[in-house]
Amino acid sequence: MEKKKIKLKYINKIKLIKNLNKNYxxxxxxxxxxxxxxxxKNEILKLEKKYNFLTSKDSPSNSxxxxxxKNFKKIPHKVSMLSLSNAFTEEDLANFEKKIINYLSExxxxxxxxxxxxxxxxxxxxxxxxxxxxxxxxxxxxGKEGExxxxxLKTIKDIPNQIFSKDFxxxxxxxxEVFIKNSDFKSLKEKFANPRNAASGSxxxxxxxxxxxxPLNFIAYTFxxxxxxxxxxxxxxxxxxxxxxFKVNPLNKLISGIHNLIKNYNEVEKQRSTLDFDIDGIVYKxxxxxxxxxxxxxxxxxxxxxxxxxxxxxxxxxxxxxxxxIGRTGALTPVAKIKPINIGGVVVSNATxxxxxxxxxxxxxxxxxxxxxxxxxxxxxILSVDKKKRSKNSQKFIFPKKCPSCGSETIKEFNKxxxxxxxxxxxxxxxxxxxxISIEKLKHFVSKEAFNIxxxxxxxxxxxxxxxxxxxxxxxxxxxxxxxxxLEGWGNLSVQNLKYSINQKKKISLxxxxxxxxxxxxxxxxxxxxxxxxxxxxxxxxxAKLNSYDDLLNIDxxxxxxxxxIKNFFKNDENIKVLNELEKILEVKSVNKxxxxxxxxxxxxxxTGKLNGISRAEVKSLIEVNSGKTVSTVSNKLNYxxxxxxxxKRKIDHAKELKIKIIDQKxxxxxxxxxx
Numbered sequence: 001m002e003k004k005k006i007k008l009k010y011i012n013k014i015k016l017i018k019n020l021n022k023n024y025x026x027x028x029x030x031x032x033x034x035x036x037x038x039x040x041k042n043e044i045l046k047l048e049k050k051y052n053f054l055t056s057k058d059s060p061s062n063s064x065x066x067x068x069x070k071n072f073k074k075i076p077h078k079v080s081m082l083s084l085s086n087a088f089t090e091e092d093l094a095n096f097e098k099k100i101i102n103y104l105s106e107x108x109x110x111x112x113x114x115x116x117x118x119x120x121x122x123x124x125x126x127x128x129x130x131x132x133x134x135x136x137x138x139x140x141x142x143g144k145e146g147e148x149x150x151x152x153l154k155t156i157k158d159i160p161n162q163i164f165s166k167d168f169x170x171x172x173x174x175x176x177e178v179f180i181k182n183s184d185f186k187s188l189k190e191k192f193a194n195p196r197n198a199a200s201g202s203x204x205x206x207x208x209x210x211x212x213x214x215p216l217n218f219i220a221y222t223f224x225x226x227x228x229x230x231x232x233x234x235x236x237x238x239x240x241x242x243x244x245x246f247k248v249n250p251l252n253k254l255i256s257g258i259h260n261l262i263k264n265y266n267e268v269e270k271q272r273s274t275l276d277f278d279i280d281g282i283v284y285k286x287x288x289x290x291x292x293x294x295x296x297x298x299x300x301x302x303x304x305x306x307x308x309x310x311x312x313x314x315x316x317x318x319x320x321x322x323x324x325x326i327g328r329t330g331a332l333t334p335v336a337k338i339k340p341i342n343i344g345g346v347v348v349s350n351a352t353x354x355x356x357x358x359x360x361x362x363x364x365x366x367x368x369x370x371x372x373x374x375x376x377x378x379x380x381x382i383l384s385v386d387k388k389k390r391s392k393n394s395q396k397f398i399f400p401k402k403c404p405s406c407g408s409e410t411i412k413e414f415n416k417x418x419x420x421x422x423x424x425x426x427x428x429x430x431x432x433x434x435x436x437i438s439i440e441k442l443k444h445f446v447s448k449e450a451f452n453i454x455x456x457x458x459x460x461x462x463x464x465x466x467x468x469x470x471x472x473x474x475x476x477x478x479x480x481x482x483x484x485x486x487l488e489g490w491g492n493l494s495v496q497n498l499k500y501s502i503n504q505k506k507k508i509s510l511x512x513x514x515x516x517x518x519x520x521x522x523x524x525x526x527x528x529x530x531x532x533x534x535x536x537x538x539x540x541x542x543x544a545k546l547n548s549y550d551d552l553l554n555i556d557x558x559x560x561x562x563x564x565x566i567k568n569f570f571k572n573d574e575n576i577k578v579l580n581e582l583e584k585i586l587e588v589k590s591v592n593k594x595x596x597x598x599x600x601x602x603x604x605x606x607x608t609g610k611l612n613g614i615s616r617a618e619v620k621s622l623i624e625v626n627s628g629k630t631v632s633t634v635s636n637k638l639n640y641x642x643x644x645x646x647x648x649k650r651k652i653d654h655a656k657e658l659k660i661k662i663i664d665q666k667x668x669x670x671x672x673x674x675x676x
Contacts, residue, residue, distance in 0.1 A: 072147035078225035084307040114284040115234040121278040122179030132163040151208040158218040160245040173224035184215040220246040281309040317341040326436035330427035343374040356399040403427035406434035431574030450516030454501040474581035537588035544570040554631040598627025609644030
């Protein structure tokens with residue numbers, strides 16, 4: 001009976017790790033943290049060691065990674081890409097070295113030199129070069145065969161397509177890690193959970209042109225198959241990689257002695273938070289290739305290398321309070337104030353709670369003992385709370401139904417796409433009624449993509465707000481500089497610099513002004529589309545008087561969500577007042593009016609279906625260059641419906657009802673004096 005229980009426990013753990021591998025390697029999605037994965041892996045290995053009747057082909061002792069995706073051609077690795085055993089303590093490292101010495105039948109004073117290489121948390125790749133030319137690139141896959149992602153890898157600037165060095169081997173598989181820098185990941189946060197997922201997802205795009213748009217990097221660290229390599233140790237190989245044009249980890253070191261490995265480990269761990277890439281440990285490799293060859297491999301890992309994992313990016317602390325922060329768009333974000341704790345070399349005193357639903361789901365309360373995780377560049381968040389340590393008098397946290405700043409009702413908007421209420425609760429006030437929203441709006445107004453006023457950062461906004469120097473955007477251009485000069489930390493020179501910076505920004509483009517207003521769902525690209533449509537600031541302001549919001553749907557790229565946001569913005573009297581005041585102060589550059597003498601002047605077009613040999617973007621460009629206009633819906637304002645292959649029947653029927661002229665591609669090109 002006991003044997004059955006042990007076997008069932010083992011099978012369940014194998015199923016779990018198999019599912020984690022599938023999500024991690026095939027779906028680019030991490031279901032657990034690296035530490036949780038390592039813990040599960042070690043539990044399985046310990047069970048196998050203790051009970052010899054436990055075995056599975058899916059065990060981490062027999063497999064690496066996951067079966068390659070069906071989206072790419074599978075190609076066997078000439079030399080398998082192995083995984084590494086893990087060390088977590090100084091004792092683990094001492095045992096690792098002792099086993100090596102015993103295996104080599106050397107004495108205890110035998111000196112071992114290690115190449116210590118920080119382990120980047122990215123995607124492994126193998127590059128095959130023949131006669132200096134990159135022939136193919138494979139993913140790790142299951143370690144035995146990988147996915148052919150050659151074209152995607154060739155888009156990475158760090159990977160040389162041709163190497164001309166005379167000492168470069170006749171044939172070699174250069175192996176390394178593909179990753180995204182933390183600084184580059186900031187622009188991808190909306191699409192991916194973390195840099196590793198972003199790198200993995202980008203490498204597995206079907207179209208290499210899509211991969212090319214992602215800022216991928218590559219660091220080389222080893223080789224698989226080789227023919228003609230005349231180097232005899234790992235550290236010299238790393239130096240040679242650099243000479244050949246590859247990038248290598250700048251923190252690589254040659255070290256002897258366990259004590260020195262630990263010293264280096266502690267130094268690198270302290271630097272972790274300052275690096276622009278994620279590392280999760282240090283790999284130690286026996287430096288001499290002849291010793292590596294003698295030691296060989298055990299199961300799916302080499303005897304001559306081990307990964308020394310960093311301490312967990314998790315820590316335990318107490319939730320002192322839960323604070324509600326209010327953003328520019330009115331979003332209420334709960335933040336846990338915790339007893340300061342060191343996580344991975346960084347002192348953490350705040351942790352995000354995301355939203356109201358997250359607090360309910362995890363039942364997070366003030367006074368709870370919580371597990372806090374900080375991963376890379378991600379804001380620390382609470383993984384869970386220990387309910388056993390909870391006080392009997394503990395009460396559930398009630399999310400405010402009224403805005404803590406202005407007292408307005410807080411709402412959850414209905415999402416027409418998901419058919420559910422949004423997870424985020426928002427303050428319902430518009431304009432500048434809510435102080436917290438106002439401050440965030442002002443921060444946005446002076447931000448880099450908006451007015452970009454040099455020397456007028458977020459802290460200055462907060463300071464001037466508290467001093468009642470500013471409340472509305474127009475106040476920035478009416479500051480009393482005499483009062484500012486009397487403030488601590490300010491002098492004549494700094495005040496004159498600020499005055500100069502503000503006056504310089506009184507001239508601004510219409511698109512940046514529209515963006516600076518902080519209208520929800522109106523980013524810089526949408527602001528450009530609106531500016532192009534309105535041409536002048538006065539036309540934009542008059543939108544409220546004309547009440548012609550539905551016409552905005554005819555702007556290609558502007559949808560119902562954006563139109564509703566604009567409508568709400570113009571319904572607010574304070575917003576209208578701000579616009580009128582800014583019009584008096586600013587010199588807003590109108591958009592250059594398009595050529596009115598083109599062949600399609602005063603004509604509007606809509607395309608339905610696929611055209612032959614010409615993209616919609618090119619059609620749009622042709623129309624605009626020739627003074628025409630493109631719209632996104634069939635309405636009375638449409639002149640021509642261009643029909644291609646597999647058109648939308650509803651659009652054709654609607655066009656017929658409205659007696660709009662329906663033409664094909666040939667007729668359209670004829671209007672431009674072109675032939676298909």
